Amino acid sequence: WTRRGFLPTNVAFLDDGGFLLADGYGTFKIHTYDKHATWKSAFGGPGDGKGTFDTAHGLWIDRRPGREPTIVVTDRAHDTLQVFAMDGTYRETIPGFGLPANVDAWNDLLVVPELKARVTLLGPDNTPVARLGDGSERHAQVENLRSKPESWADGRFVHPHDACFTPEGDIHVAEWVATGRVT
Numbered sequence: 122w123t124r125r126g127f128l129p130t131n132v133a134f135l136d137d138g139g140f141l142l143a144d145g146y147g148t149f150k151i152h153t154y155d156k157h158a159t160w161k162s163a164f165g166g167p168g169d170g171k172g173t174f175d176t177a178h179g180l181w182i183d184r185r186p187g188r189e190p191t192i193v194v195t196d197r198a199h200d201t202l203q204v205f206a207m208d209g210t211y212r213e214t215i216p217g218f219g220l221p222a223n224v225d226a227w228n229d230l231l232v233v234p235e236l237k238a239r240v241t242l243l244g245p246d247n248t249p250v251a252r253l254g255d256g257s258e259r260h261a262q263v264e265n266l267r268s269k270p271e272s273w274a275d276g277r278f279v280h281p282h283d284a285c286f287t288p289e290g291d292i293h294v295a296e297w298v299a300t301g302r303v304t
Contacts, residue, residue: 131180131223133192141180141192149174151194151209164209165194172211175199179223182207185245186229195221195233202233204247215247219257222297227286234281240294253292254278254304267298278304 130145138156150163165174179195183204191212192205202215202224219237226232229245238256241249256277263272267280282297296302 130178133180143180145178149177181224223283225285232284234284238278
């Protein structure tokens with residue numbers, strides 16, 4: 122089954138040199154490749170959650186200390202994260218996001234940039250410990266805010282599309298806006 126062809130959105134690297142590829146705008150599947158870039162398997166596909174997706178956009182291997190590694194997929198249109206065992210077996214769904222776009226980890230934290238104008242930090246038990254730069258009220262009030270830099274507010278996000286930690290734990294957020302913006 123193909124929605125719109127093969128349109129990948131993200132990649133995650135495996136410890137053995139292989140990688141996972143999210144076909145987030147195409148088949149909504151997560152593809153597994155070995156270190157020689159040979160396709161091995163896929164999981165997911167279109168559906169209502171619990172192992173299927175509606176825009177499997179972001180992809181991350183959660184290697185936080187004290188836990189078994191898992192695959193985290195941002196199921197953007199369902200406003201959730203889905204967690205899988207390393208073999209692609211569905212484990213759990215984490216709700217409560219606004220179009221999550223990607224994931225990154227530092228120590229025992231996960232950072233989740235959300236296109237609906239905020240960045241969420243999850244603690245070791247995957248519950249929110251902070252919501253940063255929540256600009257969702259402005260997002261709802263100003264039509265086409267992403268194309269109006271004069272209406273952007275310092276300290277408030279418009280469309281966080283990616284976020285990553287530095288080795289020291291600082292967070293850099295890239296937004297999907299007309300001119301680009303990094304906070």
